[in-house]
Amino acid sequence: MNELKIEAENKAAAPRKPLKKRKHGLMQGPQAMFFVAVFMFVPFLIGIVWDLFGKFATISLMFRDQYGTGFGFYWISWAFRELFTTSSHVFISLTVAGKVVALNLFIFTPLQFVMGFFFSRKMPFERALRTIFFLPSIISQIVTVAIFQLMFDNSFGPLLEFAKLFTGGELPLEGLLYNKDTAFTMILIYMAWVGLGGPVIILTATLNKVPEELYEASRLEGISMWGEFIHIAVPMSSQMLSVYFLNNMLSGFSIYTEILLLTDPAQSNVYSFAYLITQGSIAGQYYRSASIGFICTIIAIPIVAIVRWAADRFLPDTSV
Amino acid sequence: MIRRNKLTTNRKQYAVYWIVFAFMMIYVVLVLYPYVWAFLSSVSTDSYRENAGKLLPSLANGIDFSGFQRFFAYEIHTLDGQGVEYVYGFFDLVGNTLFLCVTRTTLSLAFPIMAAYCYTNYRFKGRQFFFFYGVVMTFVPIYGGMSFTYQWMYELNLYDTYIAVWFMAIAPFANFLFYFAFFKGISWNYAEAAFIDGAGHFAVFFRVMLPQLAGIIAVFFVNAFIGAWNDWMTNYLYLPSKPQVAYAIYLVQGEATRVSDYQMFYSAVMIGLIVPLIVFAIFSKKILSTVYTGGLKG
Numbered sequence: 001m002n003e004l005k006i007e008a009e010n011k012a013a014a015p016r017k018p019l020k021k022r023k024h025g026l027m028q029g030p031q032a033m034f035f036v037a038v039f040m041f042v043p044f045l046i047g048i049v050w051d052l053f054g055k056f057a058t059i060s061l062m063f064r065d066q067y068g069t070g071f072g073f074y075w076i077s078w079a080f081r082e083l084f085t086t087s088s089h090v091f092i093s094l095t096v097a098g099k100v101v102a103l104n105l106f107i108f109t110p111l112q113f114v115m116g117f118f119f120s121r122k123m124p125f126e127r128a129l130r131t132i133f134f135l136p137s138i139i140s141q142i143v144t145v146a147i148f149q150l151m152f153d154n155s156f157g158p159l160l161e162f163a164k165l166f167t168g169g170e171l172p173l174e175g176l177l178y179n180k181d182t183a184f185t186m187i188l189i190y191m192a193w194v195g196l197g198g199p200v201i202i203l204t205a206t207l208n209k210v211p212e213e214l215y216e217a218s219r220l221e222g223i224s225m226w227g228e229f230i231h232i233a234v235p236m237s238s239q240m241l242s243v244y245f246l247n248n249m250l251s252g253f254s255i256y257t258e259i260l261l262l263t264d265p266a267q268s269n270v271y272s273f274a275y276l277i278t279q280g281s282i283a284g285q286y287y288r289s290a291s292i293g294f295i296c297t298i299i300a301i302p303i304v305a306i307v308r309w310a311a312d313r314f315l316p317d318t319s320v
Numbered sequence: 321m322i323r324r325n326k327l328t329t330n331r332k333q334y335a336v337y338w339i340v341f342a343f344m345m346i347y348v349v350l351v352l353y354p355y356v357w358a359f360l361s362s363v364s365t366d367s368y369r370e371n372a373g374k375l376l377p378s379l380a381n382g383i384d385f386s387g388f389q390r391f392f393a394y395e396i397h398t399l400d401g402q403g404v405e406y407v408y409g410f411f412d413l414v415g416n417t418l419f420l421c422v423t424r425t426t427l428s429l430a431f432p433i434m435a436a437y438c439y440t441n442y443r444f445k446g447r448q449f450f451f452f453y454g455v456v457m458t459f460v461p462i463y464g465g466m467s468f469t470y471q472w473m474y475e476l477n478l479y480d481t482y483i484a485v486w487f488m489a490i491a492p493f494a495n496f497l498f499y500f501a502f503f504k505g506i507s508w509n510y511a512e513a514a515f516i517d518g519a520g521h522f523a524v525f526f527r528v529m530l531p532q533l534a535g536i537i538a539v540f541f542v543n544a545f546i547g548a549w550n551d552w553m554t555n556y557l558y559l560p561s562k563p564q565v566a567y568a569i570y571l572v573q574g575e576a577t578r579v580s581d582y583q584m585f586y587s588a589v590m591i592g593l594i595v596p597l598i599v600f601a602i603f604s605k606k607i608l609s610t611v612y613t614g615g616l617k618g
Contacts, residue, residue: 031520031521032442032521033444035438035442035520035521035525036438036444039437039525040434040435040438040439040442040450043432043434043490043492044435044450044492046431046487046490046492047431047491047492047493048453050488050490050491051493052453054465054469054472055462055465057468057472058462058465058467059462061467061468061471062464114340115340115344118337118341118344123341123344124341129348130608131604131608132348132352133348134607134608135351135352135600136351138596138597138599138600138607139592139596139597140551140552140566140569140592140593140596141550141552142550142552142566142567142569142570142592143550143569143589143592146569146585146589147354147357147358147589148354150358150361150582150586151354155372156368156371156373158357158371158373158374158375158376161373193350193351193354196347197351201608224330224333225330225333225336253463261570273463277463277464277466277467278466278557281466281467281469281470282557284470285467286467286468286470286471287467289464289466289467290464290467290468291464292463292464293462293463293464293465293466293467294464296463296464297462297464300463
C-alpha cells in the first residue's frame with residue numbers, strides 16, 4: 001500500500017510532460033486546403049516563376065557562347081577582361097561603386113548616425129525637422145532630379161555662382177553635369193541632397209529604443225556626451241548598423257537613375273553597373289548585361305556573407 | 321513613460337549640440353530651397369532669362385499660372401509595340417496613374433499579407449521550405465536579372481502591357497516578415513470563436529483577422545501608393561505607351577527644354593509634387609510612426 005502511495009506521490013511530483021503544442025489552423029478538410037492553396041501556393045508559385053526561375057535563367061544567360069546559342073564562357077570572360085581594362089565601362093562602374101560605397105560608409109552613415117543620436121536625445125523643432133528630413137523620400141526621383149538639374153543649369157541656374165566658388169570661378173562650357181571632371185561630384189552632391197535625411201529618421205527610431213536608464217546611469221558615472229555616444233548608442237544599435245553597413249556596401253551597384261537622368265555618360269564618362277545592365281537589356285544585349293551582372297554577383301555574395309558572418313560573430317546581440 | 325532629459329548641461333558639450341543643430345538647419349534649408357525656387361519659378365511672370373542667376377525668382381510683376389494651364393492642355397503622344405499611337409491629356413494621365421497605383425499597390429500588399437497569414441496560422445507540408453526560401457532568396461543578390469526580364473517579356477509578348485506590370489507587383493516576400501510579426505501578435509482565439517460560429521476560412525480572414533490590421537495595412541498602402549505614384553521607371557522600362565504623371569514629367573522635360581518653355585516644366589514638376597505632399601500631409605504622423613516601427617529591429 002505504501003509503495004503504491006509513494007509511487008503515486010512520485011508520479012504527482014514528477015515533472016509533467018509538456019503538453020504537445022496544439023497546431024492551430026484547422027488544416028482538416030478540403031476547404032482549408034483550398035484556402036491555403038489560394039492564399040499561399042498561388043502567390044508562392046508566381047514568386048517562384050518570377051524570382052527563383054528568373055535567377056536561374058539569369059545565371060544561364062551568363063554562361064553562353066559568343067552567339068548565345070549554347071553553353072560557354074565567352075561573355076563571362078569578356079566581362080572579366082573589361083573589369084581589368086582601366087578604360088572600360090565595367091572598370092569605371094567598379095570605381096564609381098567603390099567611391100559611392102566609401103562616401104556612404106565614411107561620410108553619410110556616420111553623419112546620419114550622429115544626427116540620429118542628437119534627434120534621439122532632444123532637439124528643438126524635432127517634429128518639423130523629422131518631417132523635412134523625410135520629405136525627399138516621398139518625392140519622385142524624376143522631380144528631384146529635374147529640380148537639381150535646373151539649379152545648376154548653365155544658362156540660368158541660381159546656384160551657379162555658388163558652384164563657381166568650388167571651381168575657381170570657371171564653369172565648364174558643357175555644364176557641370178556633363179563635364180568629365182565635375183559630373184561625378186555633382187551626382188554625389190545630388191545623392192547627399194536627397195539621401196541624407198531619410199535614414200536619419202530610421203536610425204533615430206533605433207536609438208530612441210535605447211533605455212533612458214542607461215544614459216542616466218552613465219551620466220551619474222560622469223560619462224561625457226561623447227562617451228554616451230561611443231559606449232551606449234553605438235553598441236546598442238550595432239545590429240542595426242550592420243544592416244546599414246551591408247546596404248551601403250551594396251548601394252554602389254544600384255545607382256541608375258542618377259546617371260541616366262543627371263548626366264550623359266557618353267560625355268561625362270560616368271557609368272554604373274545598374275546603368276550598364278539596364279541599358280544593355282533595353283538594347284537587347286542580354287548576354288552582355290547578364291555577364292556584367294555576374295561580376296556584381298561574385299563581388300556582392302562574399303560581401304553579404306562576410307558582413308553577416310562578422311555581425312553574428314563579433315557584434316553583441318544588443319539590438320534595441 | 322520616461323521623459324528624455326536634455327542632452328547635456330556641460331557648456332562645451334552644449335556647443336557641440338548647437339553646432340549639430342546648426343548643421344541640421346542648413347540641411348533643412350538645402351532640402352527646402354530648391355522646391356521653393358521651383359514653385360516661385362512656375363508662377364513668376366518674369367521669364368527664366370530674367371530670373372537667371374537670382375537666388376529666388378521675382379514675383380514683383382505679378383503671379384502667372386499660365387505654365388500650369390499649358391501643362392494641363394499638353395498632350396503626350398506614345399506608340400505601342402504595334403505602332404498604334406495613343407494621345408494622353410492631363411486627366412488621362414491622372415486616370416492612368418490612379419489605375420496603376422491602386423492595382424499595383426493592392427497586388428503588392430495582398431499577396432504578402434495572404435502568404436504571411438497562412439504561414440503564421442496554418443501548418444502544411446512545405447511550410448518550412450517556404451520560410452527558408454523567402455529568407456534565403458532575399459539575401460542572395462543575383463544581379464543582371466533585368467536581362468532575363470526583358471527577354472521573357474518580349475518572348476511572352478508581355479512588354480508594354482498592364483499584365484507584365486501587375487505580374488511584377490506580385491512579390492510574396494515583400495515585407496513578409498513585417499506581416500508575419502503582425503499576424504503573430506493577433507490571438508488565434510478570435511478565429512476559433514468565428515469557426516465555432518460557423519464561419520469559413522475566407523470569412524475568418526476577411527471579417528475577423530484582417531480588420532484587426534486595418535490601421536497598419538492602411539499605412540503600408542499609403543506608402544506603397546506614394547511609391548507607385550512617384551514611379552516613372554516602370555513606364556520607362558516596361559510600359560512606355562501608357563504613361564503615368566511621373567513619366568509624363570520626364571517626357572515633358574525634353575519638350576520644354578527644346579522649346580525653352582521652362583515655366584510649363586516647373587508647373588509639371590509642381591504637379592508631380594502635389595499628390596505625394598498632400599497624401600504625406602494627411603498621413604505624415606502615421607507614415608513616420610511606421611518608419612519608426614520599421615527601424616526597431618533593422
